[in-house]
Each structure stands twice: as structure tokens, then as C-alpha cells.
Amino acid sequence: MFRIEQLGEPKFKSPLQLSTVRGDKIFNFIKDSDRLVLDLSLEHYNQILHTGEEPPSLEKAGPRQDIFYDPKKVTAAIVTCGGLCPGINNVIRGVVMALHYFYGVKRIIGVPYGYEGLNPEKGHKLVELSPDNVKEIHQFGGTFLGSSRGGQDVSIMVDTLEANNVDMLFAIGGDGTLKGVNAIGEEIKKRNAQISVVGIPKTIDNDIDLIDESFGFETAFDVASPIIRDAHNEATGAYNGIAIVKLMGRDSGFIAASAALAMPVVNFVLIPEMDFSLEGENGFLKALEARLVRKKHALIVVAEGAGQHLFEEKSTVKDASGNIKHSDIGLFLKAKIEEHFADKDITIKYIDPSYIVRSAPANSGDSVYTNRLAYHAVHGAMAGKTKFMACKVNNQYVYIPISEVTKKRKKIDLEGEFWFSVLQSTGQPFFMG
Template identity: 70%
Template sequence: MNPENNFEIATLGAATNSSPLHLSKTIGDQIFNFVEDDNKILADISLNGFNVCIQNNIQPACLEKAGPREKLFFKPRNTTAAIVTCGGLCPGINNVIRSLVMALHYFYGAKRIIGIPYGYEGLIPKYGHGFRELTPEIVKDIHEFGGTMLGSSRGGQPVDEMVDTLEKNNIDMLFAIGGDGTLKGVNALGEEIEKRKLPIAVVGIPKTIDNDIDLIDKSFGFETAFDVASPIIRDAHNEATGAYNGIAIVKLMGRDSGFIAASTAIAMPVVNFVLVPEMGFALDGENGFLQALKKRLQMKKHAVIVVAEGAGQHLFEGGERLTDASGNVQHKDIGLHLKRRIKEYFDAEGTEVTIKYIDPSYIIRSAPANTNDSLFCNRMAYQAVHGAMAGKTKFVVGRLNNQFVYLPISRVVNKRKKIDLEGEFWFAALQSTGQPFSLQ
């Protein structure tokens, strides 16, 4: 099989225990049916992809459909589960925690549910964070708040020590909520667990506000991000129009991918320029950004600019390349750079402008999930529990082609998802802003 088409999910062993869920195996009885492992979802649903498989007589790439299995690896009432949250804050983390606890307790009657405080640090005894017992009563209201009730941290920890902690505390399954670095950590834990031949399932629930997890339709928190950003853009527009040649610059999250910035620009069509990491652009020159901004002011006397935090890093020369504890590049502030260069440009032109710079990043990422993200978080958490109980491991749960599926962690951490500059989504952003196709 072509490695690119291999989405096989690792398992801990044979599933021989009956599920406590009273579901059906009969179509038409109006009761939800157990999902079989051979129930697959096509990765590529295009006619062209189908024809290529027919012409080459090859099996199309398929993913395992998520859902409750009739036979389980674990005996649910003897099971201890643990939950950990890592990395930066993101709307919906508490929703996922709550739904994991509710599913483990009410669906399967899990014996014990443990919260691991402060990310992977909580699995290292020297930090002394201890554990938190999680019950439905404790988590019942946490979805109303942003952040994470468990706390978080960045950076990796010794894998062998973390597995020692899981083993010593008789933890049967670990649910890790986090982004790219967290998922790589989950996979490393799974590899060490496999070496030791331990019956511990590890599951990743992809959390990145930037929506940059490869292969899946979206990650939780993303929709809330541009939902919360939208009224900020509205107010920025008010600031811009409130002054002659008023310019409002709003910097949004998006370290390597500009989905939040572009989505906000489409949702709030008062944005006149959107700059994202995927695009190259020049500030100077006949076709550069500053000349386009000048034309905009000449016509409308105001402009709203939305820029993703990772955009325009090519404009910074030299300097030390810094990373955070998770290994992510710490980008230089493109928003402040734009503000300075715009002022210099129009000062040289003898044109008076009023510039307002707004960075709402921490407000956005700490907001509670909106309704749609809340729904998404709940459903994704349920699917994660179903998969773990069946003994599946080293997988993430995500949605692809509007279906919840299980994907091997190793497949989703190979690269980050980015905006296709030739795709309809980016074209929609350009249509909304009215900016030139190229700014260089």
C-alpha cells in the first residue's frame, strides 16, 4: 500500500468485552448502530480522485469512521482515564474536558477520571502538581468559561518519566488536548508504551486556534476565534472612519497559517486588506502594499488592515531566531512594523494619517466557545472516548468531509495545513477586501 494512503489505527489488542451501550446492529429500527472498524470514509471525494483509483486499479485512501464499537478492549467499570491540556489557551478546552468526563462516567461507567494539572508537567513528579479527581459534579459548569480548568504548560517532558507516572497510577487511557507539539508528545508516549507492552491507550484531541492541523476540516476554537474577532474589526472600522485618512491595523493569531485573519475578513467585509503568512508581499514599489494603501485612502479616506501574526516575517532582516518552550518560532511583531512603516511612508509623502493598532490576541484565545464550537467539542470528545474504550491508540479524532474519523497521529503532524492561495477560500477573501491579487 502507498504510505500516503495508509491510515490504519493502532490497537492495544483484541476487543473482547461487550459495550454497555444499548445500541443496535439493525438498520431501520430507529436506534443508532454500532460502528464497525471496516466502515471507512473516503479521504478524497472528488470525481477526479475516484477516476484515478479506477484507472490504476488501486484502493482509495480511506479513514476509519469514529463512533461506538460493540466490542471493547477495556472493561469500562475497571477503567481509569486521565485528561491533560497543553500549549496555549483556546476556546473550547473546558467543553472538551467536560464532555470527556460526562462520556466516561455516564456512557461507560469508568471507575476513575483524573485531571493532570499544568500540561505534561503534571506527569512529572518533581513539579509536585499532583492530580485532580474529575466528576460530573466538578465539571458541570466549566463550559461556561474560557481557558482550561486544569491549567496548561508548554514544552516537552521526559517521555519515560511520563509513562512511569501513567503506569504507577494504573492509568488505562490518556486524553491529551493540544496542538502540534502536544500531538507529537502523545505519539512519543504511545511509542514508549508500545515498547513496554503496556495496555495504555493514548488519544490526541487536536486543539489549535489557528486551524492548522493537517488533513482535518477544522480544529476546535477556530470558529470562536473569528467570531470574537468580528466585533473587534467592527470597532476598528469605526476608529478608521472617525478620522480623515484613518487607518486601523488589527493583528490576529496565525503563526504559520492565516485562516483566522482571512475568515474574519470574509465575515466582516469592512476589511480592506488581509495579510497572511502564506502570501508574499512587498511594502515598497509600484505594486507594493503601501502604494495600494495610498490608492485606498485617496478613494475612501480610511482603511482597515487585518494581519496574521506570522505574516510578513520576510520583512525583518537579521536578528536571532527565537523559539518558545514548544519549539514554535517567536515571530517579530508585524503589526508594529506595519504601523511604523506606514507612518514613515505617508510622512515622506506629506500626507497626514491617523493610525490605530489593535492586538486582541489574548482576549480572543481566552474566550469561552461559541455555540457551534461547543457542539463540535462535545461530539469530538464523545468520539475520542468511544475509540479509546475500543483499545485504539496513537490516534486523533477529527472531522473530514463532514464525518468524524480516527487518524493516526503520525499522519497529521507531518506538516501544517495552510491556505491554498489558488483555492476558492482565499479568492473569497480577496473578493471581500477588494485588494489586488498580488502586492509585490
């Protein structure tokens, strides 16, 4: 049933002047009993009717009439972790504005440089946040607070929260950050402390399970689209011109696939979810060869985690977040293509805009999304909910226990309509192996 943990019984009335009556044209408070069914298929509905079981459902996000904290006494903290992503500053701003203007919270702390900022030994000073010092930050990419990868000692981090009288922690990040939020929440629970911990899903890879999408993802493929357009111009500007664009996507190829659909001039999309061979009659190089014979140019978009099985030596080096550092598939492809076409007249351009894409400011779609995520996160925290993530599922804003979304990474379904759309757009074979 995806139940959200509660710190205790709400004892205070919300300062929000909302309604409990339908039809008065004022937004109504959300009740904890307001839930949305997870699986909307008719097949699942008929199965539930047959068995009589209660369907899996999610708690609807939004403001509660009864809240857990006295807003006048609340201290909130915000931390941003992991790699950069469009929209982080929008979330920081949205959380600060919601706490200050909706609930009258006066003390809001910014934690610098990710979870490092909760470890006093690192020497980073906590910063005071206010509407005045965050009001313009949404116009810029990156993170106003700074970020870092990797975790810190959970006990030390909770010590820091308690020492600063923090009542709620908003953590903006991806899979590793969310697992950290859960671990912090478990330590808080052991101490019988009353600190709410909230996750806000940030990753341009869009690989957080169960949810519609993470913020920053839409901007990522939006920013990548004109780069792909220009790469296409490079490819068509030469006889047998080939352009390779490498985009981020360690374990999931959503950016590469979505960018190819948004700018439908791509001829091949290579993603981590697919197996493909370079050599052989049905291999990638033969398909590329046939493409050049037909059209005299080709544009390839490859996700950073694609084709790792092609490397003779498997990478075992990990980054601070514990992720395997992948070998560079873009440079590898370029070398293999040059080798394959050594006796032919070809021109290859290789473009890796990864850090430009991830450090861009949020576009309009992500700006709307980040603000709404921030507001819903604040409403949930004020109600005393903890170890949950504010997110969108089936186009509805809901709260999900963090433990549910960190069980596995979301990946492209190669039998799904989305990937079929990519294949239709590129014209590439279903299989290259």
C-alpha cells in the same frame, strides 16, 4: 490506508444499548470496517477505477460493540497542553461525562499544567475529576486543568501513567501536543503496556493537516469579528483613518482570513502564506495610498506570522514548544505606514486582541463540535485504539493516526477558492510586490 493501531483484541461487550439492525430507529454500533474515502473528487474516483487500487480511506468514528477495556476497572486521565483556546473546558467536560455516564468509568484523573503534570519533579498534584466538579466549566474560557508549553521526558511521563494505573490518556492540544502523544504511545508500545493515548485537535490557528478544522477556530474568528467592526468604526471616524488589527496565526492565516470574510469591511488581509513587499509601485504601501485616495480610510488585518521576511534581523528565539518567536509585524507595519505618510495627515489605530480572542469561551458552533469530538475520542479509547486523533474530515467524524496529521502544517492555498473569496471581499490586489 490510515490504519489505527489497536492494543489488542476487544473482549468485552459495550454497555451502550445500541443496535446492529438498520431500520429500527436506534443508532447502530460502528464497525472497524466502516471506512470513508478521503478524496471525494470525480477525478480521483475515475483514477481508482482505472488502476483498480483501493482508495485511501479513514476509519469512521463512533461506539464499537466490542470494547477492549472492562469499564468498571478503567482509570482515565485528561491533559491540556499549549496555548489557550476556546472550547478546552468543553472537551474536558465532554470526556468526563462520556466516560462516566456512557461507560460507567469511576476514576478519572486531571493532569495539571500540561505535560508538566506528568513529571513528579514539577510538584503538580493530579486531581480527581467527576461530573460534579466539571459540570459548569464549559461556560468559561481557558482551561480548568491549567496548561503549559514544552515537553517532558517521555519515559518519566509513562512512568507516571503506570504508577497511577492509567488505562487511557486524552491529550487536548495542537501540533506539539500531538507529537507528544505519539511519543508517549511509542514508549508505551516498547513496554508492552496497555494504555491508549488519544489526541483531540486544539488550535485556534486551524493549522492541523488533513482535518476540516480544529476546535476553537470558529470561536476565534467569531470573537474577532466585532473587534474588526469597531476598528472599522475607528478608521472611518477620521480623515485618512487607518486601523490595523493583529490576529493570531503563526504559520497559517486562517483566523485573519476568516474574520475578514465574517466582517467584510476589511481592505487588506496579510497572512504568512503570502509574499508581499512594502515599497515599490506594486507594493503594499502604494496600494494603501491608492485606497486612502479613493475612500479616505483603510482597515488592515494582519496575522502574527505575516511579513517576517521584511525584518532585517531574523528571529531565532524559540518558545517552550520549539516555535520561533516572531517579530511583531503589527507594530512594524504601524511604524512603516507612519514613515511613508509622514508628510500627510493620517490617523492610525493599532489593536492586538490576541489574548482576549484565545481565552474566550466557546461559541455555540464550537460547543457542539467539542462535545462530539469528546464522545468520539472516548468511544475510540474504550475500543482499545491508540495513537489516534478524533476529528472531522469531509464533514464526517473519523479516526486518523496522529503520525499522519503531524507531518506538516495546514496552510491557506493561495490558488484556492477560500483565498479568492477573501480577495473578492477586500478588493486587495492578487500580488503586492
